[in-house]
Amino acid sequence: MTIRVLLADDQAMVRTGFSLILGVEEDIEVVGEAKDGVQAVEMSRRLDPDVVLMDIRMPRMDGLQALRELNRLGRGSPKVVIVTTFDDDAYVYEALxxxxxxxxxxxxxxxLLTEAVRAAHSGEALVSPAITVRLLRGIHPSKTSPTVVSVLSSRETDVVRLVADGKTNAEIAAALFVSLGTVKTHLGNIQSKLAVRNRVEIALWAWRSGLVSD
Incomplete structure (x- = not known):
């Protein structure tokens, strides 16, 4: 299945760069480019993309407002990945x-850009590793529950630690000398065992449980 992507950024060079990056992927097709939030919403309604890569600061309507507008489309709304130069925590929380x-x-x-597109299409959330780790470092760990931790295999525990350290799937595969498919299988099993929805919540669990720390 081809993932249909709409690019929304007010800088033509950024749109061109993203289009070139995604254009070489066999399973991804760039179906349109919007230069502001208003155009992003209009083109989303018309082109029905699966994923929108959205900048924050754009003329006429910013990316966060455009995100809220797209949410009003209901079940048919595209998945939105915010791609920006601004890593302010307030932006991160509001977007998520x-x-x-x-x-x-x-x-x-x-x-990471292509991973984010595929993750969004499959219903997962991917946040830049540096941002994820920064947001989670302020969480005060509690005493790890032996019952919960024992549910995970030793290899799954390794994967959790690497996710919490902000590693991508490819980096985890390289660190553990396994395939990407194996990493995805481990992540699926971990999500099921910990009753979490995505890698962000896996990282959150790891920091809260004390499995990883500064």
């Missing part, structure tokens, strides 16, 4: 609280 399926910095690199 309003249903964004990812929050990336523009310097995250091509691999």
């Amino acid at each position: 609280n309003n249903g964004a399926c990812g929050f990336l910095l523009k310097d995250s690199g091509p691999r």
